[in-house]
Every structure is written in structure tokens, then in C-alpha cells.
Amino acid sequence: MAKKLLLEKAHVEGIRYFDVYRREGGYQAVEKALKMAPNDVVEEVKKSGLRGRGGAGFATGLKWSFLAKPEGVPRYLVCNADESEPGTFKDRYLMEFIPHLLIEGLVVASYALGSNRTYIYIRGEYAWIVAILEQAIAEAKQNGFLGKNILGTGFDCEIYVQRGAGAYICGEETALIESLEGKRGNPRIKPPFPAIKGLWGCPTVVNNVETLAAVVPIMNLGGEEYAKIGVGRSTGTKLISACGNINKPGVYEIDMTISVEEFIYSDEYCGGIANGKRLKACIPGGSSVPILPANLLLKTAKGETRYMNYESLSDGGFATGSMMGSGGFIVLDEDQCVVRHTLTLARFYRHESCGQCSPCREGTGWMEKILQKIENGDGVKTDIDLLWDIQRKIEGNTICPLGDAAAWPVAAAIRHFRDEFEWHVNNRELCRKQNYGLAHYADEIHVPA
Amino acid sequence: MSEEVKKIKVTIDNISVEVPAGTTILQAARMIGGDVVPPAMCYYTKLEGSGGKCRTCLVEVSKGSEADPRPMPKLVASCRTGVMDGMEVKNITSPRVTDARNGVVEFLLLNHPLDCPVCDQAGECHLQDLGYEHGKAGTRYEFKRRTFDKHDLGPYIQLHMTRCILCYRCVFTADQLTEKRVHGVLSRGDHAEIATYIEKSLDNNFIGNVIDVCPVGALTDKTFRFKNRVWFTKPVTAHRECKCCSGKVTLWQRGEEVLRVTARKDQWGEVEEWICNECRFEKKKTSDWVIEGPAHVNRHSVISQGHYEKVVKPTETFKAVHDGRDPQLLMDIHSVSEVNDPNVDLSAIAGPATGEVFKLTKKSS
Amino acid sequence: MVKFTEDKMKEVQSMIDRYPEGKQKSALIPLLHLAQQEFGGWLSAETMDYVASLLSIEPIEVYEVATFYSMFNLQPVGKHVFEVCQTGPCMLNGSDQIIDYIKQRLNIGVGETTADGMFTLKTVECLGACGYAPMMQLGMHYREHLTKTKVDEIIEECRNKQ
Numbered sequence: 001m002a003k004k005l006l007l008e009k010a011h012v013e014g015i016r017y018f019d020v021y022r023r024e025g026g027y028q029a030v031e032k033a034l035k036m037a038p039n040d041v042v043e044e045v046k047k048s049g050l051r052g053r054g055g056a057g058f059a060t061g062l063k064w065s066f067l068a069k070p071e072g073v074p075r076y077l078v079c080n081a082d083e084s085e086p087g088t089f090k091d092r093y094l095m096e097f098i099p100h101l102l103i104e105g106l107v108v109a110s111y112a113l114g115s116n117r118t119y120i121y122i123r124g125e126y127a128w129i130v131a132i133l134e135q136a137i138a139e140a141k142q143n144g145f146l147g148k149n150i151l152g153t154g155f156d157c158e159i160y161v162q163r164g165a166g167a168y169i170c171g172e173e174t175a176l177i178e179s180l181e182g183k184r185g186n187p188r189i190k191p192p193f194p195a196i197k198g199l200w201g202c203p204t205v206v207n208n209v210e211t212l213a214a215v216v217p218i219m220n221l222g223g224e225e226y227a228k229i230g231v232g233r234s235t236g237t238k239l240i241s242a243c244g245n246i247n248k249p250g251v252y253e254i255d256m257t258i259s260v261e262e263f264i265y266s267d268e269y270c271g272g273i274a275n276g277k278r279l280k281a282c283i284p285g286g287s288s289v290p291i292l293p294a295n296l297l298l299k300t301a302k303g304e305t306r307y308m309n310y311e312s313l314s315d316g317g318f319a320t321g322s323m324m325g326s327g328g329f330i331v332l333d334e335d336q337c338v339v340r341h342t343l344t345l346a347r348f349y350r351h352e353s354c355g356q357c358s359p360c361r362e363g364t365g366w367m368e369k370i371l372q373k374i375e376n377g378d379g380v381k382t383d384i385d386l387l388w389d390i391q392r393k394i395e396g397n398t399i400c401p402l403g404d405a406a407a408w409p410v411a412a413a414i415r416h417f418r419d420e421f422e423w424h425v426n427n428r429e430l431c432r433k434q435n436y437g438l439a440h441y442a443d444e445i446h447v448p449a
Numbered sequence: 450m451s452e453e454v455k456k457i458k459v460t461i462d463n464i465s466v467e468v469p470a471g472t473t474i475l476q477a478a479r480m481i482g483g484d485v486v487p488p489a490m491c492y493y494t495k496l497e498g499s500g501g502k503c504r505t506c507l508v509e510v511s512k513g514s515e516a517d518p519r520p521m522p523k524l525v526a527s528c529r530t531g532v533m534d535g536m537e538v539k540n541i542t543s544p545r546v547t548d549a550r551n552g553v554v555e556f557l558l559l560n561h562p563l564d565c566p567v568c569d570q571a572g573e574c575h576l577q578d579l580g581y582e583h584g585k586a587g588t589r590y591e592f593k594r595r596t597f598d599k600h601d602l603g604p605y606i607q608l609h610m611t612r613c614i615l616c617y618r619c620v621f622t623a624d625q626l627t628e629k630r631v632h633g634v635l636s637r638g639d640h641a642e643i644a645t646y647i648e649k650s651l652d653n654n655f656i657g658n659v660i661d662v663c664p665v666g667a668l669t670d671k672t673f674r675f676k677n678r679v680w681f682t683k684p685v686t687a688h689r690e691c692k693c694c695s696g697k698v699t700l701w702q703r704g705e706e707v708l709r710v711t712a713r714k715d716q717w718g719e720v721e722e723w724i725c726n727e728c729r730f731e732k733k734k735t736s737d738w739v740i741e742g743p744a745h746v747n748r749h750s751v752i753s754q755g756h757y758e759k760v761v762k763p764t765e766t767f768k769a770v771h772d773g774r775d776p777q778l779l780m781d782i783h784s785v786s787e788v789n790d791p792n793v794d795l796s797a798i799a800g801p802a803t804g805e806v807f808k809l810t811k812k813s814s
Numbered sequence: 815m816v817k818f819t820e821d822k823m824k825e826v827q828s829m830i831d832r833y834p835e836g837k838q839k840s841a842l843i844p845l846l847h848l849a850q851q852e853f854g855g856w857l858s859a860e861t862m863d864y865v866a867s868l869l870s871i872e873p874i875e876v877y878e879v880a881t882f883y884s885m886f887n888l889q890p891v892g893k894h895v896f897e898v899c900q901t902g903p904c905m906l907n908g909s910d911q912i913i914d915y916i917k918q919r920l921n922i923g924v925g926e927t928t929a930d931g932m933f934t935l936k937t938v939e940c941l942g943a944c945g946y947a948p949m950m951q952l953g954m955h956y957r958e959h960l961t962k963t964k965v966d967e968i969i970e971e972c973r974n975k976q
Contacts, residue, residue: 074834086901086940117834124847124885125941127954160832165843165883167637168939182842182875184634184882189501189529200837241945243903249945287902287940328944330903344902348939354882355615355634355641357502362556365639369592386589393552396523397504633878644874 003229005217005237006210007253010097016132018139021100027145029219033108034153041112045215047223049235054080054171054208055286055326056401057310060215066195067113068203076204077115079106079212080176081122084168085405086287086348087328090239091209093251095122095129099136103159105212107145108219110157113205117158121176124165133161168352172400173206174198175354186356187400210239230256234309238327240269244282245333247271256309260284261298263308264331277333280438281417284313285325287345288405290412291338292322293441303447318412334438338420342413343371349406360403363394367410374421377428384421388414417441457534461485461508462542474527474538475506479717485540486717488550488579490557490664491616492528494719499621500528503614504553505579509546512537524549547583554584560595560639561665562611569607570666572679572751575718576614597642605671605730606660610642613667619643619659626655626723643667654693657729661712661720672730673701673709680751682708684744689737694725699744700735707733716747816853816864826868838869842879845869846886855895856887884938892927892934894972897951898960900937903944912948912960913937919969932972 014020021027033041046061067075079102083091095102102120110118122130137159140146148156167185169175174188177199198204214236218226227235234256243249246264248271254263263269264279273279279294299306301320306312310324332341350364370387373379391407391414398404414421420439424431454469459477462485468477476494478486487508492500500506506528510521515535524546527538540546558580565571597610615634620643623632631653633644660668682701689696701709710729712720732738746753768775782789818826826845833840845865846857853861862876880886887895896916900909913935917923920933927934943949946958957968 083942084940087903087944089942089944089946092942123942124843124883125951125956162832162840163844163847165847166885166938167883179843180840181837182839182869182871182879184637184878189526200834243944243947244906249947251945283902330906330944332906336906341902341905344900344905348901350638351884351939353638355636355638356617357504358553358556358614359504361615361639361641362559366556366559366590366592393549393555397507397549397552399501399504399526630872631874633874635877635881637882637884644877 003237003255004253005221005226005229006094006101006213006239007098007251010094015098015100016136018100018136018143021098022143025220026100027104027140027143029104029216030107030111030145031151033111033219034151034155038112038114041108041219044223045112045218048214048218048226049223049233050211050214050218050226051233051235051310052208053210053214053238053327055085055288057324060207060211063195063207064109064113064205066193067205068196069114070203074116074202075114076199076202077106077110077113077118078173078176078180078199078204078206079118079120079209080171080173080206081120081126081209082164082168082171082176083126083209083326084123084171084352085326085328086345087243087283087330088241088286088326089243090241090251090327092126092129093241094209094213094239095126095133099129099132100140101213101216102133102209103136103140103146105215106159107140107150107157108215109205109207109212110159111150111155115205116156117160119180119199120159120161121170121180122161122163123170124163127163130161130163137161167354168348169354169400169402172402175400176206177204184354186354187402189399231307231309232311234311234324238308238324240308240327240329242270242329242331244329244331245274245277245336246331247274254308256307258308259298260306260308260313263329270329270331273331273333275333277335278438278442279331280334280336280441281332281338283322283328283330283409284308285323286328287330287348288408289323289325290318290321290408291332291342291416292412293416294438295442295445296320296416297322299445301445301447303445318408319415322412335435337375337435338413338417339371339375339424342409343368343375345409346371346406349402353402353406357399357403359394360398360406363390363403364406366390367406371410374424375431377424377432379421379425379428381422381425383425384414384418457532459532459534459536459538461538462540468532470534472532474508474510474525474530474532474536477532478527478538478540487527487540488575488583489528489717490575490579490614491618493618493621493662494717496618496621496625496662499616499618501526503557503616505550505557505583507546507549507553509539509543510536511539511543550583551585554579555589557614558584558588559590560611561614562594562609564612567675568609568612568666569669569674569679570612570663574666575664595639603671605657605726607669607671607674608643609667609669612665613643614665615641615643616664618662618664619668622659622662623653623656626658627653632659654725654727655723657726658712658720658723660729661714664718670709670711670729672733676708677703680754682752684746684752686713686741686744687738688741689728689732689739691725691728694728695722696724696728697722698724698728698738700738700740702735705735707735707738713744816849816858816861818848818852818868822848822852830869839871839875842869842871842876843883846876846880850886854890855893856890890927893932894952894975895934895936896968897936897938897941899939899941899943899947899949899951901940903940904947904949907947909948909960912950912962912965915962915965919965933969 050060051057170179170185175185179185194204300315346368355361391410395407420436456467487506490503507524508527514533829841866873866876948960949958
């Protein structure tokens, strides 16, 4: 059994309530942190090597140290709970089962950053979780871990929960800030970055739910001890939300030393492919990261075992690797159609594009239409090249990363499954009735000596 | 004594210029002028917060600054990126930029109706220019183009949402020139459209300026609708005493008739001074205005056809431009052509004139 | 005429109090949620203008926001709205068949409301329940691991509620 830092107590009866959480050792991180100087807390997080768990994997301690601290200007911490990347449902699980862990992490982080008003921006659809969080906040306040003069240290902090209203783009930090200001979720043009000018023009840090929750074990263990868990620059534990065609979909906490193969096939985690089928492909880090065929997923292009951590999943770059991303692990079995799956993702990104900049506004819809055409059995061979060219012209040319997120799944699908696309355009009748199947996607790859 | 603004050096397409700190790459390029200036469809100097959206002005920063020479990994929007001392930028010298811009033009034209033959903006449309300079002849888009419900905005402004490229300039204009915010963008993604509540703001005296800032034919002057093609009209600068604006305008005339009134625009197509609705829509008589003279029209513009403003007669002789050669291209047609011999009286010839007749007549003369 | 009750007005005030002075516009999205819930499940122009007046902002600022977010209904909807997810992970687990089944059961297409005004069927993009697919949102809650039998039960449950 791998070490768990976040979800170890998640299934203790009544852990959602303050008394039980406290009895199980909760809020010790707050007690410890508030005795330290705020900058020392930041240093501790730096030492831990914690990387943002929202998708980009940026070093959290470093991000915190960028926060501007002009005299007389309030600073804000905003928790990004707008979990919307297809395949990702880990933050929901954490907030639903062990809400006090997030609140505790938020108090510590607010203290470290000097935020007296902290907001949790949660996706609007998670309506019932708002109630759970608000209950936890009220309890923490009653017990002196929130509100005025926390633990007699003179530090004041209020946490508010803000509901979004259905917009993936609000997971992008500047769009989130705009939304929190009561505006359309249009990402801002950077610079300035939120660390300088964020919420209401004040210095702001935006962190993912899991990132902030991880601050609790970092305080409890100490940054150095935390950094010993995991491997390389993938320190600590990571929540993986596994879904698709597997026997045991759900949220798992891993310590980033296990192999992808173990994660998929062991009974402790996904429990193998559902219905006795074979593995065809997988998107290991949320829908925007590149999809990999079975052979490249389990082994790198060099023929080495692939592990569930930042470095190993991205081994080979986009040519033969993928990304850890948000930890949304989507598994496709041998009967799934990659074209169809890519189409649903293209539709998703078209639906979620804010419409501000032209490559994303126009390009996402175009890609969806062409994919629909191919999937319908009306495609021609040049459509595949056209798709490739469109994604290439979106990538990197947009205001925010949604353009990249829309381009990458299409690019990777064509890169690794080109013959499946070609099969669609060469067998227009047949592709309406059946799928291409597993084909050669699980075959041993030849590793050049 | 005023504080001296620090000057910093930036190089764009191998041309260096010294600019005040805080200048954007686009502004620096405009200071150099010529071909190195990136096109801008959404940025507007006078509108705070504009820019960054259309992505036509993307450039490559091959050297970040003297202090940090690393290149920027992605292309950047030159209208919203400040220059750093020692920065090196590639615009037309970067194949990456050319390729990306090509893509942006294609995206902008993807759902654009291409109804230029019936569009009042044709001839002064920035998207036409952009397409001409950076686009491809054909389209790779084979699906139905996006359409929107038609909206009537009243007697002055004509809205064609299908032509809109969502530059947000009209939103910034309405926001910054009028006291109350009444205009915005509705919906999301490829269905986003500019709000039609703009009609409610028509009592505002400056709302007509949204016509001038619109880079395409989405917002046009209804009082000029289908009256004429802009290249058949003659632009003259004129002014009048106006209580609410500078009264400095361009009149677009046909003969003595004033077909349209617009604000004066600079070489980048940006309004020099905002004008009020009264000047724009109500003063359509030549007698309302003091005419200053013909307006300057960029000679690359289609509107310049027929306008011979500032035409200079060359001083060099034919011989000088031909390196001393003096080709006998000009000859006396009378001496070489028998038919054109002035001594021949054509009416004196009976019947169809043949070469023989000419020879005979010539001999006899 | 739309107007919050006195009780709801207290809720409105507590929402506004979450933000620093002068930043009351931030309460717009929470207020629109409340208004939609209180005034018939959708936002009419009248409702939006009312919300604008509560926050001392211009109506256009409300329209801009209300039309941006997919959870706000700008047209009347049925009493029960089935919002079925159709993105990748749900598709892999048969959301297409579930959508087809609901269409057939309720005899309506996507985006339509039954003649009796009871049900509206919407397809939505990823709601963050990928591990429990296929799923739909019904009111404030998620209904997960959908099967045809489960859909039947949900329809029955809704019918019995009235």
C-alpha cells in the first residue's frame, strides 16, 4: 500500500465534520504554521518541491515568492476549484469527502501570503459541494481556526466560496479572476501576471485545490521530508482520477513511483480494462494532453518502463510522450474509436472557447466540423492534412492555453493514429458500421539500438 | 524640470530605433514605418485596453533584452508587448510569423461573408487589405458560414453581425466615449456577438464613432448606405464650428454633394479626433462646412484612384534615366505612315482606299 | 414583477458582503443563480434588469455575463432539466445511447421541452463526474452510472414529485 498524505483519512466516519477531523490530527498544520514567520512557511513549501496540481506543474513555492507586496495594498489567495478538464474529478472528491483538509491548507497558505480574504472559486455545477465547504468554513470559524485573530496570533482570515456558472475557461487563472469580479470569463492578456495585478488589481495567487491541500502534509512533515516522497522533481503524492473503460474508475492517491502498467492493471488501482478487453490508448493527464497508444503508454520510445510521474509521462516530448497534466487518466479499450473520441474533445473545446481571439474562436469549430465529417464517413484524405494544419496554426498563437489544449488532442490523435483516420476516409461505408479496433496499437515497438 | 523619459533601443527586422521606455513593439515598429509595421485589426491607440485579440500582429522576439537575451518561446502580440532595452524582433523576416499570420487571416475570413461587392466598407476595409497582403486566394473552408439574426439599430448605424471579427473596438469606444456603459459582447465562443443594446445609446452624441473604429463592414453609416462606392467619392478635409466636438472631419463628396462625413484618420487608419453625431449624420450640405482641401489618401488605397494629390512632374530627362541612351521611340508618324500623310486628302479618293491608291496619290503630290 | 422576498434579500446582502466595499459587482454570478432559482428557472430580461439594479450596475453588464455562462437559461425550461454529459469519458461509457434513450422516452430532441412543460433535455460538456459515467445533472445534484433502467426511475421520480 502506497503512502497516502491527502486521502488517508478520507473515509474515516464523519471526517467531514470538524470534531472528527480535529481528533484525527487536523489543523495541526495551522498551529505549526502560525508560530512561524510567513516567509518561513513559503520557504518550507519551496523545499517540498511541490508542483501545481492543476495541470501546468509550476513550482508552488516559487509562484508564492513572486507575489508582489506593495505597502497598503491587500493581497488575495484564490483557490481554483473550477475543475473542468474532461477526465478530472479529483478535487471534487477531496472537497466532498475531506473538506477540512482544503480549509486547513487555505488557512496556512493565506497566512503565508498575507491574504485576509480568501476565495474558493468552485465550478457552478458542484452546487452540493458549496454547502459542504460552507459548513466546514463555519465550523473552522467556530473553533477559532478562521475569522478574527486566529489562535491569538493577530492574523485575520475569512474564506468565501464563490460558485461559477458553467465555463471551462474559468479554470484559467486570469479568466477565473475576471469571473470572480463578476465579469465574462475572458482570460486577460499577460503581462501583467496575477502576482502583480490580479483580483481587483491587487497581487493575487491562484492555486488548485489539491495543491493547497498538499500544503497541510508539507507543514506537518516539513518540506524536506515531503520532498523525499516520490522521485526526482515529482515530489509528494498525486491524486489521479481514473475513468474510461476500466474496472475500477475513481480517485487514487499515488506516490509517483509506480509504473503506468501497475496503475492500470493492479487491483489496488484501476483493476484492468473493463469487460476483459484489451488496452488501446490512454490520455494520462486530462483531455488536453496528448493521447498515447498502448505501446507508447506502457513503455517509452527508448523501451523503458513508463512511470506515473511528471518526468516519465513526458519522456519523449510530444513526439512519443505525453504529460502528467491534471491527473485525469482516461482509458480507451480496443473497441473505441479514436476519431470519435477526438471529436467529442474538439466539440468540448469549441463549446468552451471564450471567443476572444480569432485562432481559437474560429479554429476550434473548424476542427470539430472536419472531425464530424470524417466520423460520419464523408471525409477525404486531404481532410487529415487540413486538420493537422489547423491545429498547428492554433497552437501557441492564442491569448490563453485553451488554444493549445484544443490543438494537442487533435495533433496527438493524428500523430499516433493516422492509419485509423485514413481507414475512415478510405472505408467510408464500413466506418459508419464498425470501428477500426485495436489494430497494431499495442504491438511491441521496435527500439533502435 | 520634467523628468526625462529613458530611451531604449529595439531592433525590428534588423532596423534599430530608440524609443521611450514603455513603448510597445507595434508602436516602435510604427516609428520605423514601412513594411516592418505589423498589421493590427483590433488594437487602437486611442482605446485603452484594446488589442491582443485578433492575433494578426504576432511577431517573433528573437532576443528578449540585453539583460536577458533569451528568445521568447511563443510569438507575441506586438500591440500588447512592451519593448525592452536591446530587444530584437522579427516581423517580416520571420517565416514563423508569416506562417502564423497566414493562419490568422484564414481564421478571420473563415466565417466572414465575403460580400464585399455589396458592402459599404469595401475599399476602406482593413480585412480586405489584410487578406490581400497576407492571405491566400482560395478557401479551405467547406462548411456553411455562421450567420446571426438581423437587428435594426435605428436610422444611423447599420449592423451586419456576420461581418464582425470581434475586435471589441466598438465596445471600448462606447465604454470610453459615453458616460454609461450600454454596449458589450454577448454569448460565448463562435456565437459571441456585439450587443444590440447599442441602439439604446443612440441618444449619446458620440456613438457614431463606432462606425469609424470598425475595421470591417459590421458597423457602417446608414445615411451613406448603398449611396456610392468609397473610391468614387472625393475625400476633402473640412471643419465647422461645433459645440460638442472639434468639428474637424473628412467629407466624402461626389460633385458638390456630401455623401458621408467621417472623422479624420491617420496613416494607420485611426481616428485623429472623435466627432459628434450631429457633424457626422446631420451636416450633409457643403455649405455647412469650411472646406480645407483634398484629403490625403494613401496611394496604395483603392480610394486613391482618380486623386492626383501631390503629383510631381519628374525632372530627369528620358536620356538620364536610360543611362545616356536616347532611344528613338518617339517618331513623327507623318513621316513613316503612308496612311497618315497629311498631304493626302482621304475624301478625294473614290472607292475603298488601297495601298496602290496611296502610292499613286503620293507620287502625284 | 420580479422581486426577492425579504428573506432572500438578506441572502443577497450577505452575498454582497463577501467582497470589499465597492466591489459588489463580484456578487453578480451568485445573484444570478439565486434569481434563476427564484424566478422560474430562467433569466428574463426583466429579471436581469432587476439584478442589475440590486448591484447598481448597468443592465448590459448583466446581459454580457448571463449569456456567457452555460448554466444560465435565457429561455424558459421545463420543470425538470436533464443535462446529460456527452464529452469523451462519458461517451466511452455509452452516453450517446443514454441520450438516445431519453429522447425516445420523452419524445423530444436535444434542447427541447416536453409539451406538458415537465422535462427539458440538454446535452452538456464535461461536468467532472468522468469516473461515474454516464451521468447527468438534475437540479442541484448529479445522477451517475446511468442505465436505461435508471433513466426510467428518474423520469418516474420526477413525475411523482409534482
